[in-house]
Amino acid sequence: MIAKAKAEGKRYKLVCSAEKVDGKVTARVAPELVDSASPLYGMMDSSTGITFRTDVILDYSITESEREGMQGGPVETAYGLFADFVNAVT
């Protein structure tokens, strides 16, 4: 399946999504085929990211690339804690 998708210029991603319509939220996490037009297509290995859709700015995207492995992930997460601390007291 993965090789077939690759041959067609697509790839599988574990796509996370949520949508709010008329005040009601539906959400899903599932493997989906994405093509090269998707912002998710280029997120490889430990890169993760999100696109927000709003009523004002249509799409706003953030991607994060972590150092891979034990020298990585924890440092990035630790920075979020550090930033919360500094933002809380300044």
Added chain:
Amino acid sequence: MHYKLAFIGFGNVACALARLLMRKTAALESKHGITFSVTGIATGSHGFAVDPNGLDIQGALALVESGKSINPLSDSRFPVTDSLAVIRHSGADVMFENSPVNTQTGQPALDHIRAALELNMHAITANKGPVVHGYRELTALAKSKGRRFGFESTVLGGAPIFSVFREAFPLAELSSIKGIFNATTNIILSRMERGESYAQALKYCQSIGVAETDPTNDVDGWDAAIKVAALVTVLMDTPFTPQQVNPQAFAVLHLK
């Protein structure tokens, strides 16, 4: 201004935070006038320590890394044997909560954060459980105490998400989110595309410490689902559980 810090949970992330604080010590003081000491540490399996005058952080890191207990670092006037006692006796201004995630109940993180806020501490966590199970309650409690319930590091590593929405999107209505939230499964899929088997790719993730020995939480989609639930709960102002997300990630196993 001097801040006393308590570390509840002292695993990889909390230890990385301790090192980051030491690396940024000079910048904190020169840019913001912030100095700090660590007055309480509670670990999962290496004991507990409290000292209102400040614990030896390097010493605590060295003890934990060599598998030893931090109990000898503790001020003997405070015989602490559990996390809540560390919070109470630390006299801290800021409590960092990094106990293991419980997707079903959010405990014990919920109790740690309630206790810290009640004692007028800022409560900052990388733990998704209390966001999904206590966001409204804890945010209201923090507000009533003039303190912050911070959880920026729960989604997308430490990349700013919640603070961007709080600070830079006044009155914007969020209608949808879409993304990739779990690094382990993304590494697995990327390596499978380059020709590895699922088992080889998973083994690689375990060898670099990204995946747990039991990878269920990642490959069955629960880590991703609780992050979705946290984002919906906070940014769409709609309480939401990982169970409502009902992740379908197990199918990754059948991709060839």
